[in-house]
Amino acid sequence: MKRNMTLNIAAWCCCGLGILTVIIGFGIGPILPYQDPTPELVQIFNKQSYRSSIVMKIGITMIAGSLLLLLVRKIFRRKS
Numbered sequence: 001m002k003r004n005m006t007l008n009i010a011a012w013c014c015c016g017l018g019i020l021t022v023i024i025g026f027g028i029g030p031i032l033p034y035q036d037p038t039p040e041l042v043q044i045f046n047k048q049s050y051r052s053s054i055v056m057k058i059g060i061t062m063i064a065g066s067l068l069l070l071l072v073r074k075i076f077r078r079k080s
Contacts, residue, residue: 021059
């Protein structure tokens with residue numbers, strides 16, 4: 001019983017960390033570019049956009065994985 005509770009707590013913590021990671025991904029996103037940016041500013045903007053999207057994808061994967069784990073555990077617990 002204790003192992004089941006520990007796994008549930010770990011899954012919910014992973015879900016919370018995933019949500020926090022998505023929020024951080026929005027936070028580190030690029031700011032609005034200038035109207036006529038230089039090529040260097042465009043390169044920085046594109047790099048920040050790419051980094052932000054990777055961080056948000058990691059967060060979404062963490063959320064989906066933890067919710068899938070909780071769903072599978074709930075289904076198998078009902079069948080037992």
